[in-house]
Amino acid sequence: MESFSIYTGRTALLNRENVDTDAIIPKQFLARVQKSGYGPFLFFDWKNAPGTVCEIDDEAGDFVFRKQVLNPDFELNHDTFAGATILVTKNNFGCGSSREHAPWALLGAGFRVVIAPRKDDVPAFADIFRNNSIQNGLMLVELASAEVNAIFDRVNANPGLEITVDLPKQTVSLVGGPTFRFQINSGAKQRLLTGRDEIGDTLVMAEKIATYESKVPAWCSL
């Protein structure tokens, strides 16, 4: 997987709560067996207006846009967010289905970072989505609600504003300030920084796994 350390990019705002993975990448695209190529279908139902024709091309064996009509009301279609690679959104992003196609689609569309707020003691991102994102080097930053609101205000006033996410220092900095600190679990941080093959790491512990397996009770064996 790709590693993540310090990254600067343009910001896009998606002012919605509880964005589910069905919205991030609708079901029909889950029939694909590839790991890549989901970017064009990110937020498909929100992004595209009636008149859009996206269908399976028998020769290509894949979905192709015959015609694409962008929905002018969808935030991410606005010119000010063109080329954005950091998505700032609201709480409980990535809830619902376990589909890893969600981070694949976000990364495929160029996003490297998603920033969202905690709400009281409730984490900003859904559990499975968070795990899937780490597996793919998509950086998720959880901030306090007031901090995310401050980012919304700044970006609204300065469209295209750049943000720098510094994982080693655990900071998010807006051009011209302010800088916010964020928390991240140390295991997740190490994995993102090194981008190493997690399966390889586990395989190194094969002996420990074998020892564990030797003690599995008969009723649990298969």
Next chain:
Amino acid sequence: MPKTLFDKVWEAHVVEAMPDGSYLLYIDRHLVHEVTSPQAFEGLRRSGRKLRAPKRTLAVLDHNIPTVDRRNITNPIAKKQVTELESNVREFGIEFYGLDSDRQGIVHIIGPELGFTLPGVTLVCGDSHTSTHGAFGALAFGIGTSEVEHVLATQCLMQSSKPLNFRVELQGRLPRGVTSKDVILRIIREIGTAGGTGSVFEFCGEAIAAMSMEERMSLCNMSIEAGARAGMIAPDPTTFDYIQAQNRPFAPKGKVLTEALNYWKTLQTDAGAHFDKELVLNVSALAPQVTWGTNPAMGTDVSGSIPALDGYKHSSAANVERALQYMGLKAGQKMTEIPIDLVFIGSCTNGRIEDLRAAAAFLQGKKVKVQTLVVPGSMQVKAQAEREGLDHVFKQAGAKWREPGCSMCLGMNPDIAAPGQHVASTSNRNFEGRQGKGARTHLMSPIMAAAAGVAGHVVDVREKLY
């Protein structure tokens, strides 16, 4: 130190506590379906890795399978996904329940039926509703495709932290016409779709003790809709009876079963164990629940009304307005005024035999006004229902009796609702587009869905029972 049920199962599976605070967890059971596995098998092929313990994995076709002419998959991409699983299970030597198998069905329905799901095991699947299996006192949770590959290669998962303990006590007994589906919808409505994030629920209390395994599975199934990592119920005689029933090939038997039972009986939360969060709900006056919005927390009593824009506690008025616009509904509208164009009875939430019995009992001698799809959750459920003559009841009521699969729970197969249609659905997600682009899903119990089909709008089934 006193421990919770979750603590006990978790601790019994830690292979190694890592210096960075992560845990390497052993995975006893792994379920695989066609949608979230092809990239994992491809990853294994590319890295030249093998399965560590192929016997611990079962694979099944469910999501893409048409419920009418099941072999005739016309979507070439879906068809490729199906054939890919068929060849992957051959290549990697995995037990497989394909279209020819009389044990085929939705992954979360067949695991328990086969006796594969047991108390005290860790069970994962590349599917969020894996929480279903927690009904047996298993620690069961959904994972992504990279993690599917990890489990296939190592039979372990790296967990960056241990989830919190969240106790949900259900006091009282459920009234007539009210089901465990209503209970879980009520819980989600209370704490929101993120209320359980980072936690594992333990459901307990009088109402749980009285529930069948089917009811418990429907409840645990939707733990994920409250954001929880998993939902668990301590095993009891109801659990043990289910496991010892006929026709569960993977369940332990004889002496091994005795050993297992001795251990399973210890899987209870100790007195005084610590819970990080708690919710107590008395269900004795609970009303049937119906959703009006675009996530499972956007619901209310069937006897109630859609809240005012600023009357919904889990998101802003702007989000409620967007949801109502999508749903074609208005704030303040009575729930029973919601028209229904289509009924779907099925899914891993409510596609089990008891669900079909409840719906059939209601439909006996009545006619549905709108198109109604009844989709058994598995071949075993279908066979049982047909032995009991439920298929005739459904057909006489004007409903369609279909072949097992995920069907209209998510439109990855031909069962799709049309834009703007209101669907009374026994599934688990009312997200935008889930049942078809523009489709408007109202989550409810099987008996409520059946009643809505007869009336052509949302109705309070309690008024129709005598």
